Amino acid sequence: MSARARRLLAAAGIAAASIVVGTCATVGFGLATGFDRAARQADLPDVIARFDRESRSSLDKRVSALPNLQSRSYRTEIKQVFLDHEDRPGQFTRQGVLHILHDTRGGYAIVAGHDLTTASREVVVERGLAGAWNVKLGDTVDVGRVGKLRVVGIAVSPDNVAYPLSRAPRVYVGDQEIHEAFRFGDEIEPNLALLWLNDPSRADVTLTQARAVSFGIGSLSFITRAGVQVLLSQAAGIIISLLIAFSVVALAAAGTMLAAGAHAEVQRRLSGIGVQRALGFGPGRIAALHAREAALVALPATAVGLVIGWAAVSGPAADLLAALNEQPPGASLLLVLALAGLGVVALVTAAATLPAWRAARRSPASILRGGDLARAPRRGGGASGGMLGVGARFALAARGRWAASVATIAICAGVVTLMLALASLLERLRDDPGTVGKHYQLTAKLDAFEVSSVKALPGVADAAPRYQAEVADSFRLGEPLRLIAYPGDHTRFEAPPLASGRRVRSAGEAEVGLGLADALGLRPGSPLAVQTQSGQELRFRVSGVVRALENEGRMAYVRADRLIAADPEVSPTIAIRVQPNADRAQIAARLTALGAPPQRVGGATTRNGQFLGILAAVLRGVGLAVGLVCLYALVQALAMTARERRGAVALLRSAGGDALTVALVFAGAALAVAVPAALLGVVLERVALGPLVAALAAGFAALPLAPTVGQVVLVVGGLAALASLATALVARRVMREPPIAGLREE
Amino acid sequence: MTVVRAQGLVKGFGAGRAARRVLDGADLEVQAGEVVAVLGRSGSGKSTLLHLLGGLDRPEAGTVEVAGEAVTGVSERRLSALRRRRIGFVFQFFHLLPELTGEANVLLPGRVRGADPEAARRGGELIDRLGLRHVAGSLPHQLSGGEQQRFAIARALVNDPMLLLADEPTGNLDVEAGAEVLALLRAGADEGRAVVMVTHETAATRIADRVLRMESGRLDEA
Numbered sequence: 001m002s003a004r005a006r007r008l009l010a011a012a013g014i015a016a017a018s019i020v021v022g023t024c025a026t027v028g029f030g031l032a033t034g035f036d037r038a039a040r041q042a043d044l045p046d047v048i049a050r051f052d053r054e055s056r057s058s059l060d061k062r063v064s065a066l067p068n069l070q071s072r073s074y075r076t077e078i079k080q081v082f083l084d085h086e087d088r089p090g091q092f093t094r095q096g097v098l099h100i101l102h103d104t105r106g107g108y109a110i111v112a113g114h115d116l117t118t119a120s121r122e123v124v125v126e127r128g129l130a131g132a133w134n135v136k137l138g139d140t141v142d143v144g145r146v147g148k149l150r151v152v153g154i155a156v157s158p159d160n161v162a163y164p165l166s167r168a169p170r171v172y173v174g175d176q177e178i179h180e181a182f183r184f185g186d187e188i189e190p191n192l193a194l195l196w197l198n199d200p201s202r203a204d205v206t207l208t209q210a211r212a213v214s215f216g217i218g219s220l221s222f223i224t225r226a227g228v229q230v231l232l233s234q235a236a237g238i239i240i241s242l243l244i245a246f247s248v249v250a251l252a253a254a255g256t257m258l259a260a261g262a263h264a265e266v267q268r269r270l271s272g273i274g275v276q277r278a279l280g281f282g283p284g285r286i287a288a289l290h291a292r293e294a295a296l297v298a299l300p301a302t303a304v305g306l307v308i309g310w311a312a313v314s315g316p317a318a319d320l321l322a323a324l325n326e327q328p329p330g331a332s333l334l335l336v337l338a339l340a341g342l343g344v345v346a347l348v349t350a351a352a353t354l355p356a357w358r359a360a361r362r363s364p365a366s367i368l369r370g371g372d373l374a375r376a377p378r379r380g381g382g383a384s385g386g387m388l389g390v391g392a393r394f395a396l397a398a399r400g401r402w403a404a405s406v407a408t409i410a411i412c413a414g415v416v417t418l419m420l421a422l423a424s425l426l427e428r429l430r431d432d433p434g435t436v437g438k439h440y441q442l443t444a445k446l447d448a449f450e451v452s453s454v455k456a457l458p459g460v461a462d463a464a465p466r467y468q469a470e471v472a473d474s475f476r477l478g479e480p481l482r483l484i485a486y487p488g489d490h491t492r493f494e495a496p497p498l499a500s501g502r503r504v505r506s507a508g509e510a511e512v513g514l515g516l517a518d519a520l521g522l523r524p525g526s527p528l529a530v531q532t533q534s535g536q537e538l539r540f541r542v543s544g545v546v547r548a549l550e551n552e553g554r555m556a557y558v559r560a561d562r563l564i565a566a567d568p569e570v571s572p573t574i575a576i577r578v579q580p581n582a583d584r585a586q587i588a589a590r591l592t593a594l595g596a597p598p599q600r601v602g603g604a605t606t607r608n609g610q611f612l613g614i615l616a617a618v619l620r621g622v623g624l625a626v627g628l629v630c631l632y633a634l635v636q637a638l639a640m641t642a643r644e645r646r647g648a649v650a651l652l653r654s655a656g657g658d659a660l661t662v663a664l665v666f667a668g669a670a671l672a673v674a675v676p677a678a679l680l681g682v683v684l685e686r687v688a689l690g691p692l693v694a695a696l697a698a699g700f701a702a703l704p705l706a707p708t709v710g711q712v713v714l715v716v717g718g719l720a721a722l723a724s725l726a727t728a729l730v731a732r733r734v735m736r737e738p739p740i741a742g743l744r745e746e
Numbered sequence: 747m748t749v750v751r752a753q754g755l756v757k758g759f760g761a762g763r764a765a766r767r768v769l770d771g772a773d774l775e776v777q778a779g780e781v782v783a784v785l786g787r788s789g790s791g792k793s794t795l796l797h798l799l800g801g802l803d804r805p806e807a808g809t810v811e812v813a814g815e816a817v818t819g820v821s822e823r824r825l826s827a828l829r830r831r832r833i834g835f836v837f838q839f840f841h842l843l844p845e846l847t848g849e850a851n852v853l854l855p856g857r858v859r860g861a862d863p864e865a866a867r868r869g870g871e872l873i874d875r876l877g878l879r880h881v882a883g884s885l886p887h888q889l890s891g892g893e894q895q896r897f898a899i900a901r902a903l904v905n906d907p908m909l910l911l912a913d914e915p916t917g918n919l920d921v922e923a924g925a926e927v928l929a930l931l932r933a934g935a936d937e938g939r940a941v942v943m944v945t946h947e948t949a950a951t952r953i954a955d956r957v958l959r960m961e962s963g964r965l966d967e968a
Contacts, residue, residue: 386857393845651841654802655855656830656905658823664859735822740802743841 005733006265009639011297013632015305018344020625022309025340027317027618029333034326035229038158041327042109045073045194046203046225048159049210052218053189056102062213063193068206070198073103074190076175083129083169084142091133097168098143100175100188106155107194108172109327113137113153116174123149123177127322128162129169130154143171146181159228162325200225266290266355268643273360274367283360287353294352298345305344306337309625316618323614387661390652391668394645395637405637406677412630413681413715418689419623420711423616437496437548440575442587444596448572457590459582464493465572467560471530471538473520481516482551483530483538485560486575493575494557500524501544507559510540515553517545528556536566575601630719634670634726641669642730649734650742663731670723678719682712749908749940750776750799755808756963757794768794769805770963776940778908781932783951784944785968786960792944793913795960799942800833800911801825813908830861834902836931838914840894842886848897849873849882855904865904872900876930892923899930910934912943916950928953 038044056074063072076099083096101116108124116122123143125135130151135141139151155172156162163169175188197206203224214220266273276286310333318328329336359367396402440462444454448465455463467485486493491503496513501524504511510528522528526542540558548555563570576591576598578584591598642649649662657665690705707715752774758767768791776782786792797803799810801817810817812832817825842851852873856865873882876896886894895915902910912931916924924947932953935941943950951957957968 387859390843390846390854390857397845647841648843651843652854652858653826654800654829654835655858655901656826656828656833656861657858658826658860661826661859738803740797743802743837 006639007297009636011301013636014298014301014344014348015308016625016628016632018302018305018341019309019312020622020629021340021344022306022337023313023622023625024309025306025336026310026313026333027320027622029336030317030321030329031324031326033329033332034321034324035158037329038109038156038325038327039225039229042107042155042157043105043196044158044225044228045107046197046200047195047206047210048107048223048228049193049195049220050077050222051191051193051214051220053191054217056187056190059190059193059217062217063195063210065213066195066206066209068197068199068202070196071105072196073101073105073107073194075102075192075194076100076188076190077192078144079168081144081171082142083144083171085133085135086140086142086148088133088135093169095168096144097170098146099170099172099192100178101172102175102188102190105194105196106172107159108155108157110153110155111327113151115153115155116172117152118174118176120177120180121149122152122174124153124155124172125151126163126170126325127154127156128164128166128325129171131162131322132164132169141171143173146173146177149173149177156325156327158325159223160325162323165323265352266359270359270367273356274364277360277364277367281360283357286360287357290356291349291353294349295345298348302341302344302348306341310337312625313618313621316614316621319614320618387652387657387664388668388671391665391670392672393668394641394648394665395669395672398641398644401637401640402673405633405673406680408633409630409673409677409719410680410684412626412633413678413719414684414689415626415681416623416630416718417682417685417707417711417715418693418705419619419626420714421685421690421705421707422693423619423623424708424711425705426616426619437546438494438601439577440493441578441601442576442584442591442598443573443601444576444591444594444598446574446591446594446596448574450594451574453594454574454576454591457587459579459584459587460576461579461582462492462577463574464488465560466493466575467563467570467572469532469563469567469570471532473528473530480554481530482555483558483563484550484555485558485563487560490557493577496546496548499545499547501542504543504557504559507561508539508541509543509558511544511546511557512542513548513551513553513555514545515548515551516555517542517553519554530556532563532567532570534567534569538562538566573599627718627722631722631726634674634722635729637673638666638670638726638730642666642734646734646742650739653739654743659731659735662734663727666727666731666734667723670727671720674719674723678716681719682707682715747778748775749778749813750774750942751809751811752795752799753809755795755798755810756806757791757798757803758806767963769798769808771808772960772963772965774799774942774958774965776909776942778938778940779935780956781935781941781943781954783954783957784942784960784965785946785948785951785957786944788946790960791963792946792960795965796911796913796942796944799909800835801829802835827860830855830858830905832908834905834907834910836895836899836902836910836912836915838917840886840891840898840918842894842897842901844886847883847885848878848889848893851886851897852900852904855901862905864906868906869900869904872903876900890923891919892926895919895923895927896930899927899934903934908939910939910941912941914945915943916945916947924950 053076059074060072063069078098078100080094081096081098082094083092085091106115110124111127116124123141125141129135135151135154137151137154140148141151142148157170160166178188195206197203203226207222207224210222211220273286277283321328443466446454451463451465454460464486467483469483469485470480471483472480484490484494499514501511512522512528517523520528522542522545524542524544528540528542530538532538540556546557547553576587578587588598649665652661652665686706690707693705752772755769755772756767757769758765760766768789772791772795774782774795784792784795794803798805799812799817801810805818808818812828815828815832817828820828842848843854846854849869853866853869855861856869873879876899878893878896878900881889881893889897895918910931915927915931919927928950931941931943943954945951958965959968
């Protein structure tokens, strides 16, 4: 292999590692800093207080007396407002949230257009809504009874995730709009106060005082800026941790392979180094020459890799940030990428320089006597396994490098397996209700007495009324939870795995989600008392704890009778199990004829579909980049084997070995690395990475992160394909030179 | 029967002012059963001639035929087949694979795709005949130089080639071991093979039927 080819190979490896670093830095930095950036730009308040409507004058008297208060702003929040995009028929929702602004300090950042002015008929819409409905500045939006308003601005407020990840899109109007729309002069009472503090770290003092003066104010709740960040950053934190881990893996892989490559290169140049030392060059100068050479290769390769990595994920990362109502990093990412690049170059230079430094420190005579490659093998044997076996022996001859290659590729294979498992889990969470223990595929908003009609429809396997009620824990009022009730055995329709205890057997029992059990300290045998919205109390005995994903595990399964008795207003939806291969369109048509078009049941939550899709795309992108590191590690390992065993390969050719024979030898060498690495990688994912990430992602639910047989086959097959590609590349290069070139070097 | 016929071989190395033509119209014919020794100074082109005869390198001009088959101007695939069936090489530095035992090294050419299926049986016989059975399971670094070269000769003969090319076969051996190796080469010729041996040791010419000298890129009778 020529010096140019060797440099190109090294550059390709550095570029592959830099792609991973670039992708991870882009996504990781964006997510790590997105909230702070958005909060700063939006001037997010330090405390948001929600309460029942209250006269502004009475409210302001209490708020203005709070300690540590810098400024305040009031809003009236109205939920379940009908929103309709006049310019796009069919784009409407009844879940809109209208924020009526009483002051100018808004707590949101305008990202397009301008803020509300004193002009009439203006509205600012949140960016998520603008993106989902393709709302442009100047478009008209119908805002409930306020009427048609012109969109003058698009805003981001990071105190919640964006629509449609959040169920309710937000729009902002000035209070004069309401006065004009309804032509009344009475005060619109606020139910939301935004508080900015002089010292945000002393928010607890302000909140304590606020509670003390809140007598007479109903349904008071506070959320601090730090609390919002914790809530929103929980998922992002897991992704950031994973990405940092991948970066370290990629850099470790590249560093190991480059160090091994540099070691082989130094062995090749040993006589030259010996002569340099004999001529009076010091070890430092020789090491500096190697460092300069390595840096010259690493700088452009790193730059190219980082740019490719950034380009590959900048789009999905921006979508991810937009879904979280956060802002992209902009130019500040350049600094991060530059620092990451410097780190890669430093690592590569150190990896290339260290072997030269170690070699050059020996005496010139010792260097000229030869290197350490010609050590005798520990044990030998027959040529079993044909040419594949010979190749495997070549790979195993340098045991240290073989182990490093296997470890590197195994970690990469484990990470790729995890990425595939995660991506498909996310998609299943989006699309497959079975992933979260739901065994029904459709719901229809029909009365309970219609169940028998639904059951009679062709293609319907089973149907039952499903009651759902939002209640509060009686002992800790304010701790909300969800009751889900079926008339009989709920496991026919929903059966999340049991974490402890047993299933419900009687009307007095409840299966609680792990999230609720953790929050309230429940275990099998504990009492659970809840208060319904009608004010009735229900008491149950906890029979078991289940790993349910719904409502973050803050839920309980009970029998329907007692719930209906306590809250007669609760109305069911019909949960419908569809027979395999049934014609769903026909079922939908018949249900529509019964009076209720069916809703498809998603996994974790259907409105998070787009977000989960973006996450899956990011994960697959990272998996692809890690796959490139695998290819590089294989090519590098084979190229070094080819370089060291050039004479042996030439000898085989002199004995009549053709291109296929040579390819078999290198295939053997590649398989000796790839096969144990693939198996080790899958085991690593199953026993370490998968369980770890599943526990990190959602301790309250069982996330099936074990790879499927198909994914294992994909990873092993992918590694075999990469090994074949690496074999073909190296064998083709070897066959280009005449056999005597290798024998002459020996 | 003519086993090797080379005509007008030209081969140079280097470029520009450093260019040097080591073969400049060299001709050679070797018959079956004949041992031809090629003498010459270091760098005179002796080894290069051997490499061209065996198809390990390609000439700039001229032709080579082995057992009537063209060596020059053919594809790498045909060249591989020719080396596999017709040619055996013996090198000064043995070139035994260090991971394989002496026996496995001998049998290696028989494992190459398309090799003679009888090679394994023949390899066993050669090991016995060359008196190597007691060290057949040893690794190369456990063998003496003479033993290593005898294994290398057995390896060269395992596919029963018509042409044996030996590049300084005694250059790395003491006198006694060198004599044993020369005797083996002679025996190879006596079995009907053509043997071309490159050497700079005059003593090695004792087994040769013809001795040629490489000078100015051409071969002359010594």
